[in-house]
Amino acid sequence: MRARILYVVLAVCLLVGLVGCGGKKSTAPACRPNCTYKDMVVGFLQTGSEGGWRAANSASFRETAEQLGITLKFYDSQNDLARQVAGFHQFIQDPEVNVIILAALETTGWEEVLKEAQEAGKIVVLEDRRIDAPPELYATYIGSDFAEEGRKAADEMCRLLEGSEKKNVWELVGNVGSSAAKDRGQGFRERMGQCGIQITKSQTGNWSITEGKQVTEAWLKETTDVQGIFAQNDEMGLGAIEALKEAGLKPGVDVKIVSVDATAGAFKAMLAGELNVTVECNPLLAPQVYEAALKALNGEQLPKWVPSQEGVFRADMPNLKEIAESRKY
Numbered sequence: 382m383r384a385r386i387l388y389v390v391l392a393v394c395l396l397v398g399l400v401g402c403g404g405k406k407s408t409a410p411a412c413r414p415n416c417t418y419k420d421m422v423v424g425f426l427q428t429g430s431e432g433g434w435r436a437a438n439s440a441s442f443r444e445t446a447e448q449l450g451i452t453l454k455f456y457d458s459q460n461d462l463a464r465q466v467a468g469f470h471q472f473i474q475d476p477e478v479n480v481i482i483l484a485a486l487e488t489t490g491w492e493e494v495l496k497e498a499q500e501a502g503k504i505v506v507l508e509d510r511r512i513d514a515p516p517e518l519y520a521t522y523i524g525s526d527f528a529e530e531g532r533k534a535a536d537e538m539c540r541l542l543e544g545s546e547k548k549n550v551w552e553l554v555g556n557v558g559s560s561a562a563k564d565r566g567q568g569f570r571e572r573m574g575q576c577g578i579q580i581t582k583s584q585t586g587n588w589s590i591t592e593g594k595q596v597t598e599a600w601l602k603e604t605t606d607v608q609g610i611f612a613q614n615d616e617m618g619l620g621a622i623e624a625l626k627e628a629g630l631k632p633g634v635d636v637k638i639v640s641v642d643a644t645a646g647a648f649k650a651m652l653a654g655e656l657n658v659t660v661e662c663n664p665l666l667a668p669q670v671y672e673a674a675l676k677a678l679n680g681e682q683l684p685k686w687v688p689s690q691e692g693v694f695r696a697d698m699p700n701l702k703e704i705a706e707s708r709k710y
C-alpha cells in the first residue's frame with residue numbers, strides 16, 4: 382500500500398513539473414538555436430514622440446521590422462515612467478512576446494522587472510538609453526556614448542569662444558533622470574575647464590522646443606551676459622534660438638550655440654547661420670538591435686555595450702548643404 386501511495390505522489394510531482402504548474406518554466410525559446418527573424422515577436426517600449434531624433438528612432442524600428450519579417454508590438458510610453466514600467470509588465474505577460482526592447486526613460490528602477498522578464502524567459506535588449514542595473518539582467522545595450530558627445534560639445538564650444546574675454550555658457554538639460562542628459566552633462570563638464578568655460582545657468586528643457594525657449598526667455602530677462610548655449614538636444618537649441626531672436630540678439634553670432642542629435646532641424650538652423658554646431662547621435666539603431674536580439678534568442682553571449690559611431694557637423698563646413706540633403710532624418 383505504501384509503495385502505491387509513493388508511486389502516485391511521484392507521478393503527480395512529475396506531471397506538475399512537466400506542465401509547469403509548480404516547477405520552474407523552461408526559459409529557452411522553442412526555436413533555439415535555429416531562431417530566425419520570423420520567430421521574433423518584439424515588445425518595443427519607446428520613450429514617447431518628443432522630437433526629430435525620436436521620430437527617426439521609431440521609424441527605424443518599424444521599417445526594419447517590416448523588412449525582416451519581425452512581429453513588432455510598439456508601445457508608446459508617452460514620456461511617462463510609470464506607463465513605461467506598466468508596458469514592460471504587459472509584455473512579460475504576453476505569451477507571444479519573446480524579445481523586449483527598452484528605450485529607458487530613466488536610468489533607475491528596472492531591476493525587479495528585468496528579473497521577472499528573465500524568469501519568464503524573455504530576451505531584453507536596451508536601445509538608445511543605458512540603465513543602472515546588473516548587466517546579467519539584459520542581453521546587451523546598443524546606444525551612443527553620451528559622455529563622449531558631451532566632451533565633443535565642450536571641445537566645439539571652446540573652439541567657438543576662443544579669444545572671447547568672457548566664456549559664460551548656459552546649459553539646457555534633457556529629461557534629468559535619463560542617461561543621455563546625465564552623461565552629456567558629465568562629458569561637457571569634464572572638458573569645459575580646458576578653455577575656462579563657466580556654466581552660469583543650467584535647467585531642464587525636457588528635450589522640447591517649447592520648454593527650451595521658455596527657459597531661455599526667463600534667463601534673458603535676468604541677464605544677457607552669455608557667450609554660449611549648450612543644448613543637450615537640437616529641439617532645445619532651436620527653442621533657445623527663437624528666444625534669442627525675440628530678445629534682439631543674433632543666435633550663432635552674439636551667442637554661440639552647440640546642440641546634439643544632428644537632426645534635419647539642426648542642419649536648417651546651421652544653414653541659416655543661427656546654430657554653430659550639432660554633435661551627431663545616431664537614431665537608426667534598429668538593424669543592430671534586432672541582430673543582437675536574434676543572437677541572444679539563439680543563446681549567444683553578447684558584449685554588454687555596442688557603442689554607435691558618430692560625427693560632428695559645423696555651420697562652416699563647405700559642403701554642409703549637400704550633407705543635409707543626403708541625410709535620412
Ligand code: GYE
Nearest residue numbers: 431434509561588614662
Ligand atoms: O538626444 C533626444 C531624445 O536618447 C539620444 O532623447 C536620445 C535623446 C535625444 O529625446 O532628442
